[in-house]
Amino acid sequence: MGELLIVLLYFGGPIILLAVAFFAGNSIAKKHNKRMEDRQQVVAHIRYTDLKRYIHPHTGSPPPELLCAEVTLGIDHFRGFLGKLKNIFGGEVISYQKTLDRARREAILQIIELAHAAGMNAVANLRVEFVDISGNANRTKKASMVTILAYGTGYCSKQDAQDPIAV
């Protein structure tokens, strides 16, 4: 009985923490994905490319402008734990990959929304960069997170994203 209590005390805390992280992390990620899908509908007409040139720009319109967005997402305790486990055997670390995907998608969506808010319907030369603000490179950090910086040039195009173009 006493031994059981010790085992519970020893492993109980971390397991509860993992469980909380698993459920809360999953629900946060799901809600975020759902929210992004809804937001995407509103700005579906905006064309965004990573081409350096403008596609059918409106010359009489307001000048193009630089749009920037940054997003920092935490990798929850459970996914971090999974990632570390996976690291022992090697292979694809899906838990990190999904968080990165979500952060990039959010950043790009923010850029598109900025363009929409400025009355533009296209974004050219969209760049997405990973920023290391946690000092992960030095391996001195415990908490892991991903930070994405996205930027592009918003402009007015004569055609919406639904219209086919000759590139």
Place this chain on the structure above:
Amino acid sequence: MIVVNTETLPGYEIVQSLGIVQGNVVRAKHMGRDIAASFKNIVGGELKGYTELLTEARRDASARMIAQAGELGADAVINVRFSTSAITQGAAELYVYGTAVKLSSSGSAQPKAAVEGIPPPLPVS
């Protein structure tokens, strides 16, 4: 000042290149933010403190770059690039650089806040 990360500007003609303009900032958040972020990190989700850190750094660096371009009498900064480096834990260096150019007078640029939160520079006489 028009700021873009493309090489051309529709409706404008680039008449003179004034060279590279740049701005950099190293910023850190106070420890309280770091601790709050580490708690938030248990369940994941957006760490707003660090997002803010980067937004502020980006604004400051852009403002410095635009001020430099203003001193040169540029109409626009083109081909802007962002570059970051991890100096130390919890701090971010943001370096922004671009090419300051003069545009043809036919398409003279309307001063406008190209970067949100930064007032447009005074027109250069």
